[in-house]
Amino acid sequence: MHLNLTYQQEMVREVARDFMRDKFPKEVRKRLDEGESGHSPEIWQEMAELGWMGLVFPEEYGGAEMGFIELAILLEEMGKVRPVSPFFSTVVLGGLPILDAGSDEQKRAYLPAIAAGEAIWTLALAEESGRYDAAAVAMTATVDGDSYILDGTKLFVPDAHIADYLLCVARTGNGARPEDGITVFIVDTKSDGVRCTPYRTLDNNRLCEVVFSRVRVHAADVLGRAGEGWDLVQALLDKAAVAKCCEMSGGARRVLDMTIEYAKERKQFNRPIGSFQAVQHHCANMLSDVDSSWLISYEAAWRISAGLPHAVEAAMAKAWVSDAYRRVLALGHQVHGGVGLIDEHDLPQYFRSASAAEVAFGDARFHRKQLAQRLGY
Structure with missing residues (x-):
């Protein structure tokens, strides 16, 4: 582990520091905090033009092919200002799992849009208990032909009210361990039966309750292997x-x-x-x-x-x-x-x-x- 940053990493830091200072002054943050969505599409597109959304993705998907260290540098600079954007939800909670576990078809279908700032993603995991362990996943997904039917409620979902897609963690079966039978689905938020209710949080961001009422998801939209998603x-x-x-x-x-x-x-x-x-x-x-x-x-x-x-x-x-x-x-x-x-x-x-x-x-x-x-x- 080298403690000194490379020239390229220093450039990432300097550009991020200047951008966050210029684009997120206190009055802008206050205006976005008080707005309905808590998000500026204009600033989001400027971030995309800088290549931030595709920072860690390969060039073939429109990314800059950098590493997690560069992402860490960017997030550190964001943390100094507290930007109001769905960057964390989209890149960390949505993009990285697709990059790590998605099929070639899924990567080609979704990563270029994320890198271009054309799609917002998030993760729907937590439920009533608010815990981050497998035993807390109770939402069900039942097989119906070549599809799955999702039923249940997810809580504390960041930025779901403005998301185009979300990764939904549901239980497709049971086994000897709580980790058995868990599957991750790619869900279009415009699907029939998806209902989202946003709430303003302590830090003026938005967390959402997302209700799934017999939402049909095709088997091709399973991320990784069914039943082995934990x-x-x-x-x-x-x-x-x-x-x-x-x-x-x-x-x-x-x-x-x-x-x-x-x-x-x-x-x-x-x-x-x-x-x-x-x-x-x-x-x-x-x-x-x-x-x-x-x-x-x-x-x-x-x-x-x-x-x-x-x-x-x-x-x-x-x-x-x-x-x-x-x-x-x-x-x-x-x-x-x-x-x-x-x-x-x-x-x-x-x-x-x-x-x-x-x-x-x-x-x-x-x-x-x-x-x-x-x-x-």
């Missing part, structure tokens, strides 16, 4: 957890930068508050958490890029970063004092984003349990 889902969850950690580490870095700037400017007793030892120690502890979050996230991202086993590293990263980001924010609030609690300040938004990201794809407790299981306990 390995695909688990691989997706590991990558999604690492991707979310990269976003969170970017947000934590921005909170640290804001806090240092404030500590240098804010004066008490005729001196900057950053000159007081207690504030200095707060900033030092924040830096330790920010840098350790970055390192543990990028180690996992590097292993994914290199095609190495990464399940342990993914669980380690999500458990650590979820807690570390919360610690960074707690200290940042202490340094800022009351000014960091008003809505006009950026700090409350980062707190809300961290709270939402903490539970996405499993919180720290869930991943510590996952880590213990992967260590053989």
